[in-house]
Amino acid sequence: MTFRNTPQTFGSVSKLLHWLISTLVILMLIAGYFMSDIGNDTLKATVINLHKLTGLTILGLMLVRLVWTLLNPKPLPPPGTSAFMKFVEWGGHFFLYAIIIAMPIVGWVGSVAAGHVPHAGSIVFNLSFISSVPNKPLAELAFQMHSILAIVIIVMVSLHVLAALYHHVIKKDNVLRRMMPG
Ligand code: HEM
DSSP states (O other), rough: OOOOOOSSSSSHHHHHHHHHHHHHHHHHHHHHHHHHOOOOHHHHHHHHHHHHHHHHHHHHHHHEEEEEEEESSOOOOTOOOHHHHHHHHHHHHHHHHHHHHHHHHHHHHHHHHHHHEEEEEEEEEOTTTTTTSSSSHHHHHHHHHHHHHHHHHHHHHHHHHHHHHIIIIIIIOOOGGGOOOO
């Protein structure tokens, strides 16, 4: 197996980033919807801060992935794929990258504007361009966008999984297999 992509398949770096980020995003969606119901205040504060730090990690991993994707060839679509389907696939992947980068950014802006800066021990992840904290209108707008993007991510990831299964079960091509580990 190669580190880099080839015109035939994804390399181990792309596969690792794909499965690591997708696993973290799914865990973040589940935690995001349940964390506000945690009764114990100390545990709730710890889980929310962990949510923020994991979200910032996803942002970092997505930026690494974006650079790696731009530096690597993209495996060719199966022979006979129409120009329209190539565009739909490209558009879908572009949109997935955009929303999974935007999601942690709006969460971060919302948290800083609300005066709850994410922290890891003594390291704080502040955004100095956000003034007059607590900035309630900005925090509310950011968390509304965070909630809407969560639903958009669920819909887009579901379509992405259905497309992969369509290739594997119906078209019986190697689109899913070439992203699988090993
Ligand atoms: C890909 C990364 C992320 C995902 C998938 C995600 C997902 C979610 C979800 C599903 C919710 C619940 C939304 C709702 O109740 O409608 C949520 C809430 C929240 N998220 Fe995130 N999140 C991410 C990154 C972040 C980051 C980076 C921060 C801050 C640095 C953050 C801060 C918050 C906060 C404070 C809430 C609670 C908002 C409230 O009480 O209304 N999130 N997140």
